[in-house]
Amino acid sequence: MTPLDVTIAGARVLGPAGLSDAPLALAGGRIAARPAGREVALPGCTVLPGIIDLHGDGFERHLAPRRGLVSDLTRGLAALDAELAASGITTAVLAQFWSWEGGMRSPDFARRLAAALEEARPHLLTDMVIQLRLETHLTDQFGEVAEFVARHGIGYVVYNDHLPHEALRKGRTPPRLTGQALKSGRSPAAHLELIRALAARDPEVPGALAALSARLRDMGVRLGSHDDPDPARRAMMRDLGVAISEFPETMEAARAARAAGDAVILGAPNVVRGGSHAGKMQARAAVAEGLCDALVSDYHYPAPAAAAAALAPDGGAGAWHLLSSGPARVMGWKDRGGLTPGARADLAILGPSGLVEATIAAGRIAFARGHVARALFG
Structure with a gap:
């Protein structure tokens, strides 16, 4: 066109x-x-x-309209293109896992998505790029991850830790174990064994993350951490060169990030709902305190524009920098x-x-x- x-x-x-x-x-x-x-x-x-959405996982509904039913990825990306545009989003960062959780969060699916996006990109109108959400305990795959990031030109990696540490420490069955196991194609027993084996890697994770972070930074990749619960976790991540705090769980974590000059990304659905669906920090309070650089769609692509309208009485223009210039600055994109x-x-x-x-x-x-x-x- x-x-x-x-x-x-x-x-x-x-x-x-x-x-x-x-x-x-x-x-x-x-x-x-x-x-x-x-x-x-x-x-x-x-x-x-145009809205720059730095974290959205709503794309999964287009690629797998029902659980376990992954459609033609190229056609799914075309449908996603239409929804993004209808939501005012011109640059979309697709938050794709590289995780032990299986299914659409598996390394195999990340490879499929990256290949499909490269094939579809010439036919898309919005600009879609991948954010790789890496589970921190997959230390044996860090070399493969770095090669994948380099091969596909991925410029943004976020560290995640979804292991149920507290339940494992208390000797309890982790919540949602059976559902997770079925989604991953494992039996509940095999899934629990995998989770325990990964959690046993706790002592080696900091050193492995430090080496991977240095390698990724040398490649020009921006690094973020997901769900920082407190200032200590944020400080640990900052020491690794991780300068983006994505969805900090508490005001204390967000304040620590801001005080150190780190970028803070919050969910627009949290603003629209008036609070976190998981009972965590209220995004509106953080925005009011100046603790937010970017609002993102998270799981609902219409949410950024709705959040701006909720925050600013002029139709959203007064808060639009959180959807445009703020995200561009976080990523170092000077052309948009x-x-x-x-x-x-x-x-x-x-x-x-x-x-x-x-x-x-x-x-x-x-x-x-x-x-x-x-x-x-x-």
Whole structure:
């Protein structure tokens, strides 16, 4: 699809200095410094930078519409492309596990997804990249992980630890053991044996993570940690060069991250719901305290735009930096995140109702409906 050459007029446009009624020109897939092409009048609309979603796992529903039923991944990614665009998301980081948990969280599925995404990418409108969520106790696979990251150009790795340590310490059967075992294709007994064997690696994990982290940092990979429970865990991760705290569980962990200059990523569904579904930290409180660099979709792609609207009475524009320039800064992406000349023409256009009516990704129409569709297509 050829990028648009147009000048949007009559809308509110969120620029570096805030909202204004200045026209916005697009040419050659970039924001242009002067008027270009035909004029498209969008009165009553708000033009915002496209959403950069740094952590979403809702893609699993497109790739496996029912548990255990993995569809054609290429067609699933095309369907995901449509949902992302309908949600105003122009850059999506797919949070894919490399885990002992099996199923769609297995190393084999990570390989399948990476291969399918490379095949599908020329046909997609939104920009999709992979975040690898690595389980910290798979120490025997760290070399393979580094090779996988290099082979597929993955620029973001997040450390996870889903082992039920507390239950194992108390000699109890871990919660959800049978369901996890069935999902992984193991018997409950075999799954429990695997979990215990992995937990026994506790003493070797710090050294193995340090070596892997150094290797990944040398490759230019950004590192994050998931669910930091407290300042001690955040400090341990920071010592490894892990500068992104993803979904810290407590205000103390988030404050420790901010005090050290680490980036903090929080879930937009937490903002929309008014709290964590797991009873953890309230994201709204952290945002109000200035402890958030980016809000992400987590498990629900419409959530970022809804969260911005919940946080800012101007339709979300006052909180939109948490969906655009903030995430871009976390990842070091200088070509997106704002509507400045030379940047990628990534736009989310809200209609008079405040809902996403069009998404333009690298100058191409990825989604359009209603008032904006009529203006764009005449």
